Amino acid sequence: MKPRANLNWNWLRPEMNMMKNLSVNRDAKWHLDHPYNARHLLFAIVALMILAVTGSRMEVPRMVQETAQGVGYVVGLNEESSVATGVKRIAESIWPLRISEEIEVSRIENFDRNDLPWLSHVEVIESRTPHLNTETLQLEETIESKEVLVKPIGYLSHVLLKMLETLEMALWGTILAVALSIPLACFAAANYAPNRFVYNLARSTISLFRAIPELVSALFLVLAFGFGPIAGFLALGIHSAGFLGKFYAEDIENADRGPQEALQSIGAGQIKTLWYGVLPQVLPQYIAYTLYILDRNIRMATVIGIVGAGGIGLELKGRFDMFNFDHVGTILVIIFLTVIILDQFSARLRSRLM
Amino acid sequence: MLRFENVYKRFPDGTEAIRNISLHVPKGQFCVVLGPSGAGKSTLLRMLNGLSQPTEGSVHLAGEQITERSIQRLRKRVATVHQQFNLTPRMSVALNVLSGALPQVAHWRAAVGLFPPELREKACRLLDEVGLTPEHVNRRVSELSGGQQQRVGIARAFMMDPAVLLADEPVASLDPRISRGILELLHRQSRNHNTTVLCSLHQPELAREFGDRIIAVNQGRLVFDGTPEQLTDQVCEDLYHGALAHKNDVPEVDEAACEPELELAAA
Numbered sequence: 001m002k003p004r005a006n007l008n009w010n011w012l013r014p015e016m017n018m019m020k021n022l023s024v025n026r027d028a029k030w031h032l033d034h035p036y037n038a039r040h041l042l043f044a045i046v047a048l049m050i051l052a053v054t055g056s057r058m059e060v061p062r063m064v065q066e067t068a069q070g071v072g073y074v075v076g077l078n079e080e081s082s083v084a085t086g087v088k089r090i091a092e093s094i095w096p097l098r099i100s101e102e103i104e105v106s107r108i109e110n111f112d113r114n115d116l117p118w119l120s121h122v123e124v125i126e127s128r129t130p131h132l133n134t135e136t137l138q139l140e141e142t143i144e145s146k147e148v149l150v151k152p153i154g155y156l157s158h159v160l161l162k163m164l165e166t167l168e169m170a171l172w173g174t175i176l177a178v179a180l181s182i183p184l185a186c187f188a189a190a191n192y193a194p195n196r197f198v199y200n201l202a203r204s205t206i207s208l209f210r211a212i213p214e215l216v217s218a219l220f221l222v223l224a225f226g227f228g229p230i231a232g233f234l235a236l237g238i239h240s241a242g243f244l245g246k247f248y249a250e251d252i253e254n255a256d257r258g259p260q261e262a263l264q265s266i267g268a269g270q271i272k273t274l275w276y277g278v279l280p281q282v283l284p285q286y287i288a289y290t291l292y293i294l295d296r297n298i299r300m301a302t303v304i305g306i307v308g309a310g311g312i313g314l315e316l317k318g319r320f321d322m323f324n325f326d327h328v329g330t331i332l333v334i335i336f337l338t339v340i341i342l343d344q345f346s347a348r349l350r351s352r353l354m
Numbered sequence: 355m356l357r358f359e360n361v362y363k364r365f366p367d368g369t370e371a372i373r374n375i376s377l378h379v380p381k382g383q384f385c386v387v388l389g390p391s392g393a394g395k396s397t398l399l400r401m402l403n404g405l406s407q408p409t410e411g412s413v414h415l416a417g418e419q420i421t422e423r424s425i426q427r428l429r430k431r432v433a434t435v436h437q438q439f440n441l442t443p444r445m446s447v448a449l450n451v452l453s454g455a456l457p458q459v460a461h462w463r464a465a466v467g468l469f470p471p472e473l474r475e476k477a478c479r480l481l482d483e484v485g486l487t488p489e490h491v492n493r494r495v496s497e498l499s500g501g502q503q504q505r506v507g508i509a510r511a512f513m514m515d516p517a518v519l520l521a522d523e524p525v526a527s528l529d530p531r532i533s534r535g536i537l538e539l540l541h542r543q544s545r546n547h548n549t550t551v552l553c554s555l556h557q558p559e560l561a562r563e564f565g566d567r568i569i570a571v572n573q574g575r576l577v578f579d580g581t582p583e584q585l586t587d588q589v590c591e592d593l594y595h596g597a598l599a600h601k602n603d604v605p606e607v608d609e610a611a612c613e614p615e616l617e618l619a620a621a
Contacts, residue, residue: 263453263456269457272459280442283444
C-alpha cells in the first residue's frame with residue numbers, strides 16, 4: 001500500500017463534519033407533528049359558518065337552482081326557465097347588430113340631394129301605423145312613406161369614433177397619472193424624501209388617490225366640468241396616479257444602492273442622483289407599470305362614461321336606457337375587440353422591454 | 355493631504371468600526387490599507403467621501419476639516435473606485451463616465467443628457483487612458499466584463515481631476531491577472547494626475563508591489579504602518595492568523611474524529 005501521509009483530505013471536511021453530526025444524533029427521539037390539530041378544525045368550522053351565512057344572504061341557492069334550470073332548458077330537460085328566457089330575449093334583440101344608421105331626410109338641415117355623404121343613399125320606406133277609427137270602430141292602417149338617408153356603416157363608424165375618444169381618454173388619464181406620480185413618488189420614497197412630514201404627506205396623498213374609485217370621482221367631476229371627456233380622464237388620472245405613485249416609490253426604494261452611493265459620494269445632488277443612478281435601473285419596470293395602467297385605463301374608460309364622463313360608456317348607457325339592444329350589441333362587440341387587441345399589443349410590448 | 359486625528363466610529367448597534375486611528379497621508383502617496391474582512395477598511399475610506407461620519411475625532415482633507423457643511427465642497431475633490439464597480443447598469447459606458455462629472459454640470463444639461471463638449475472630450479481621453487476602445491463607448495455597462503467595468507469605474511473617478519482617490523477593494527471581485535492590470539492602471543493614473551490614493555486590498559503581494567506605504571487595520575485599530583519592505587511575511591501571518599488577528603470564531607475541524615472515515619475512504 002502506498003503511503004498516504006501526503007494525501008490531502010481537506011476537501012472532504014464538510015462531509016466528515018456532517019457524518020459526525022449524524023452519528024451524534026442517532027439516539028435522539030424524532031417526532032414529526034401531526035399535520036392537523038384543533039386550530040385547523042376551528043378554522044374550518046368558522047369558515048363554513050361564514051360561507052353559510054353570507055351565502056344565504058347572497059341568495060346563492062336560488063342562483064344555483066335557476067342556473068341549473070337554465071342549463072336544463074338548454075339541453076331539453078326543462079319546459080321553461082326564467083333565466084333562459086331572459087337571456088334569449090336579450091340575445092334576440094341584440095342580434096343582428098346595428099351597423100347602419102337611418103336619418104329622416106326631413107330632419108336634416110340644408111339637405112342636398114346631389115351631394116350625399118360618403119357611401120350613403122336615400123331610401124323611401126313605408127311605415128304602417130294601425131289605429132282605431134272611432135266612427136266605424138274598425139282597425140285601420142295609415143301608410144306613411146318617408147324618405148330616409150341610409151348610411152350603411154353609419155352607426156359602426158359612430159361607435160368607432162366614440163371608441164377612439166375612449167382610447168384618448170385613457171391615454172390622457174395615463175399621461176396625467178405619470179405626471180402626478182413621478183414627483184409624488186420621489187417624495188414618497190423614504191431615501192429621497194426631504195423630511196418625515198413630506199414623506200407622510202406624499203404617502204397619504206397616494207393612498208387617498210388610490211382609495212377613490214374612478215366612478216365616484218367621475219360623478220363629482222362631471223358636476224364640476226360638465227358632461228364629456230374632461231371629467232373622465234381626470235378621474236382616471238387621479239385614481240391611477242395612486243397606483244403608479246406607489247409602484248414608482250417602491251422601485252426607487254428598492255433600487256441598487258451602489259450607483260447611488262457612487263454619485264452621492266462625489267456630491268452630485270439628489271436630483272442628478274435620481275436621474276443617473278436610479279432612473280436607468282428602474283426604467284424598464286416603470287414602462288411595464290405604465291403600460292399596465294394604460295391597459296387598465298382603457299378598460300375603465302369604457303365604463304366610466306356611464307356616469308356621464310364621455311367616451312363609449314355614455315353611448316352605451318343611452319342606448320341601454322332606450323332599450324336599443326342592437327346598438328348595445330355593436331358597442332359591446334367593439335369594446336370586446338378593442339380590449340383584446342390592445343391586450344395582445346401591450347403584452348408583446350412588455351415582453352420586448354423586459 | 356489626508357489626516358485622521360483620534361478617530362472613532364461607532365455604529366448605532368454598538369459595534370466599534372474604528373477605534374482611535376490617527377493617520378497622515380502626504381500628497382501623491384499611494385497608500386494601501388490591509389486587513390481582514392470587517393476590520394474597518396471600508397469605514398475608514400467612507401469617512402473621506404462623506405458616506406460615513408466619525409463619532410469622535412476629526413478627519414482633515416487638504417488642511418480642512420470634514421464637516422457636514424464642508425463635505426459638499428470637499429467631496430467633489432474626492433473620487434471613489436468601488437468594489438462592486440457601482441456603475442449604473444443599463445446605461446451606456448459614455449454616460450457612466452460622464453456621470454462622474456455631474457456636480458459640474460448644469461441641471462438642465464444633466465436632465466437632457468447634453469454634456470458640454472469639453473467634458474465629452476475628456477471622457478473619451480480617459481476611456482482611452484484606461485484601455486478601452488471606441489467601440490465600447492456606446493455599449494451598456496452591464497455587457498462588459500468585470501475588469502472592463504472597473505476600468506470604466508476608474509475613468510469615471512478621474513472625470514473631476516480628484517485630489518484624492520479612494521479605492522475600496524477595487525479588485526476584490528476580479529481574478530488575479532486582471533487584478534494586477536487594474537492596479538497597474540490605478541497606479542499609473544494616480545501618478546500621472548498626481549493623485550493621493552488610499553486603496554484597500556486583500557492581497558499582501560499586490561500591496562507590496564504597488565504601495566508606497568502600507569497600513570493595516572484590524573478590529574478598528576491601526577496595527578501596522580510601514581514601507582512595503584517592512585511588510586514581511588511574518589506581519590501578514592500575524593495580521594490574518596496570529597497576534598494581530600482577532601479570535602477566529604469559525605470552529606476548527608476535529609482531525610481525530612475524521613480519522614476512521616479517512617481510513618475507510620482511503621481503503
